[in-house]
Amino acid sequence: MQVRLSEEQLAFYKQHHYVVLRQVVPQRALDRATQIISKWVDELVDVWYDQKLITDKRYDLDFQHRLVEMWDAAGKPKYSRSPRRDLIGKPMYQFLKEPALVDIASQLLGTEDVSVHGIFNARPKLPDQKWTDTPWHQDAQYYRDAEHTHVVSMWMPLQRVTEYNSCLQVAPGFFDSTLLDGEIDAETDFLGLKREDANTLTGISIEMDPGDVLCFTQLLPHRALPNRSDAVRWSMDIRYEATAVATESGMRQGFIARSPHNPQLETSCDEWLSKWVSIPAGSY
Numbered sequence: 001m002q003v004r005l006s007e008e009q010l011a012f013y014k015q016h017h018y019v020v021l022r023q024v025v026p027q028r029a030l031d032r033a034t035q036i037i038s039k040w041v042d043e044l045v046d047v048w049y050d051q052k053l054i055t056d057k058r059y060d061l062d063f064q065h066r067l068v069e070m071w072d073a074a075g076k077p078k079y080s081r082s083p084r085r086d087l088i089g090k091p092m093y094q095f096l097k098e099p100a101l102v103d104i105a106s107q108l109l110g111t112e113d114v115s116v117h118g119i120f121n122a123r124p125k126l127p128d129q130k131w132t133d134t135p136w137h138q139d140a141q142y143y144r145d146a147e148h149t150h151v152v153s154m155w156m157p158l159q160r161v162t163e164y165n166s167c168l169q170v171a172p173g174f175f176d177s178t179l180l181d182g183e184i185d186a187e188t189d190f191l192g193l194k195r196e197d198a199n200t201l202t203g204i205s206i207e208m209d210p211g212d213v214l215c216f217t218q219l220l221p222h223r224a225l226p227n228r229s230d231a232v233r234w235s236m237d238i239r240y241e242a243t244a245v246a247t248e249s250g251m252r253q254g255f256i257a258r259s260p261h262n263p264q265l266e267t268s269c270d271e272w273l274s275k276w277v278s279i280p281a282g283s284y
Helices: 007-016 027-050 066-073 090-096 099-109 248-252 269-274
Strands: 018-021 114-116 121-125 151-157 168-170 182-184 191-193 204-206 213-217 222-224 233-242 255-258
Touching (some): 027 066, 027 233, 090 269, 099 114, 099 213, 114 248
Antiparallel strands (some): 114 233, 151 213, 168 204
């Protein structure tokens, strides 16, 4: 096992429904995430170029600034704020199967048999863009069959994140054992907590560096603060569940990542990719 959590970390997670693990995500995984996202940005910029919204693809710009500068130059068109289908490929499969991340999930879930949940995101949080502000919500509001099934979410930034450039906030001690009914946020069109519930929360800001990971349960309320910097705030958020009790929503586009005693049950990359063939680009 590459990453072993301490008893204190496990106890903190059990009590507070979240834990921050510092410098446990290997550089190879961060590089792979950057590769996956950069390919998506290339494809998006290509579309804007073909639509004659831009005349220069600006390959000279760095990872944190290229998307926002191209978006400004193109006239701020709408794009997929939560790309998922467009990230599918062997690099994404390898990222989701990263041993260090599966090690962490195994310990938090209390099982050796771990499955990747099929809902994951690479979030491009552009400066001063309200429609990518995620309101207070519980992840299980998006997959309600996990109300009584432990699904661990992992959120990883690809640059340092603070309150200034959209770190996450968590609200331990509030509704973290109950799945609430939500409502669509009028400003962002994201599903979130009802306003009266959100107004009762006290948030804790989680400032992080690349290599850190924030782990939390499917019921913990959390949100992303606005991005007031001049760069894109990039992050990956992925989920794991115990294979023995895996949810239908999780396994629909997910896969078995680790089965030490029955490795033949582990889903191959080709098997996972075949699940996406009928889902069109730009969707899901």
